[in-house]
Amino acid sequence: xxLSGLPRLALIAGPTASGKSARALxxxxxxxxTVINADASQVYRDLRILxxxxxxxxxxxxxxxxxxxKDGAFACSAAEWAExxxxxxxxxxxxxxxxxxxxxTGLYIGTLLHGxxxxxxxxxxxRRTVRALSAAAAHAAxxxxxxxxxxxxxxxxxxxxxxxxxxVRATGRPIAVWRESRAGGxxxxxxxxxxxxxxxxxxxxxxCDARVDQMIAHGAVEExxxxxxxxxxxxxxxxRAIGVSQLIQYLAxxxxxETAVGAIKQATRNYAKRQRTWLRHQLLPSFTKDAGQPRx
Numbered sequence: 325x326x327l328s329g330l331p332r333l334a335l336i337a338g339p340t341a342s343g344k345s346a347r348a349l350x351x352x353x354x355x356x357x358t359v360i361n362a363d364a365s366q367v368y369r370d371l372r373i374l375x376x377x378x379x380x381x382x383x384x385x386x387x388x389x390x391x392x393x394k395d396g397a398f399a400c401s402a403a404e405w406a407e408x409x410x411x412x413x414x415x416x417x418x419x420x421x422x423x424x425x426x427x428x429t430g431l432y433i434g435t436l437l438h439g440x441x442x443x444x445x446x447x448x449x450x451r452r453t454v455r456a457l458s459a460a461a462a463h464a465a466x467x468x469x470x471x472x473x474x475x476x477x478x479x480x481x482x483x484x485x486x487x488x489x490x491x492v493r494a495t496g497r498p499i500a501v502w503r504e505s506r507a508g509g510x511x512x513x514x515x516x517x518x519x520x521x522x523x524x525x526x527x528x529x530x531x532c533d534a535r536v537d538q539m540i541a542h543g544a545v546e547e548x549x550x551x552x553x554x555x556x557x558x559x560x561x562x563x564r565a566i567g568v569s570q571l572i573q574y575l576a577x578x579x580x581x582e583t584a585v586g587a588i589k590q591a592t593r594n595y596a597k598r599q600r601t602w603l604r605h606q607l608l609p610s611f612t613k614d615a616g617q618p619r620x
Contacts, residue, residue: 331417333514334424337362337433337607338521339599340592341531345378347521348426352386358416360409361390362427362436365565367405370396370554373539373547374567389416396551396562402435409436410510430602431484437516437610439509441502446494454490455559458482462489470498478598482564518611520603528600532592539567540585548572566591 334351338344348359361367365375369392377391389412394400409425409432416423427433457465462485467474473488491499523531548571556563563569567588574584 328515330513330515332422332517333413333510334422334517334519335362335433336424336426336519336521337428337603339428339523339528339596339603340376341535341596342428342521342523342528343531344426344428344521345376345382347519348424349378349382349385351519352422352424355422356420357422357424358387358389358412358419360412360416360423360425361388362409362425362429362432364400364402364405364427364429364432364561366391366427367394367400368392368396368562368565369394370551370562371547371565371568373542373544374565376535376539387416387421396560397554397556399561402429402431403440405432406436406440406508413510413514428599428603430599430606433607435509437509437511439506441499441504441506443491443499443502444495446490450494451490454493455486457486457489459485462486465489466492469493473499478601480594481598516611518607520608522603525597525600528596529593532596533589536567536585536589536592540581545571545575545581549575566595 334348334357336344336348336351345359348357351357352359359378363375365371366377367390368375371377372392378388382388383391390405390408393408413423413425425433425436454462459480459482462482463474463477463479466477466485466489470488470492473492474485477484477488479485488499491497491502495502544567548568551563551568552572552575558564558569570579570584570587570591573579574581579587
């Protein structure tokens with residue numbers, strides 16, 4: 325229990341390859357904690373290597389929750405994960421351990437802390453049409469239909485561009501309007517102890533490249549082949565995870581392994597850059613300086 329009387333909840337956030345998992349493991353061993361996943365790719369059991377999930381040896385050192393617990397054949401939404409995370413946090417506290425959220429998926433963390441916008445169910449045809457668009461096409465369409473969202477989102481952030489576009493098309497209201505009435509967040513229920521990992525850009529990018537090489541050395545190609553053989557819908561999140569499409573193209577003879585690895589490294593660096601932006605402009609400003617509590 326914290327000085328405020330609220331239960332403690334540690335949150336370790338940072339870009340991919342920045343060392344979040346090692347920091348979480350160290351904290352869990354020092355304070356009797358349980359590590360709870362807040363990374364959208366690490367929820368899928370199909371992606372142990374390509375998502376850089378903790379190893380079996382690391383998972384054996386301290387309890388881990390919500391890692392590899394979903395079948396990639398089914399999309400895991402931020403809302404679904406947030407409900408699972410709430411239950412996991414409650415269970416960890418009931419066991420008198422410190423819950424330690426670790427990840428870099430802004431949508432997941434934001435949904436858990438601040439709740440979800442009550443957006444109606446999106447018409448399936450609208451969703452199919454929008455999600456067939458490239459990032460560039462989605463950004464151009466969004467610039468015409470929701471200019472504020474287009475200005476706010478990175479032109480390569482395909483998932484968020486698709487979401488904003490499908491919301492405004494299906495409901496006639498920008499996603500920002502819906503978010504003003506978010507509900508169900510846990511920010512006020514816990515004393516949240518935020519740790520962000522800030523790594524110099526050159527070092528971070530070098531770590532990203534080294535991680536990709538490590539993934540290839542430890543079986544990433546075989547993992548991608550197993551996913552290919554499942555013949556899942558290419559639109560599923562597990563199939564859109566960084567590295568999956570590139571390695572499947574390599575396996576199909578459409579590019580060399582060297583080219584695929586180069587493309588994965590570039591995509592990983594781009595993702596890390598977007599995560600740094602989210603940390604700096606969204607997560608950090610949402611925490612007050614005095615109490616450390618995130619503002620909705």
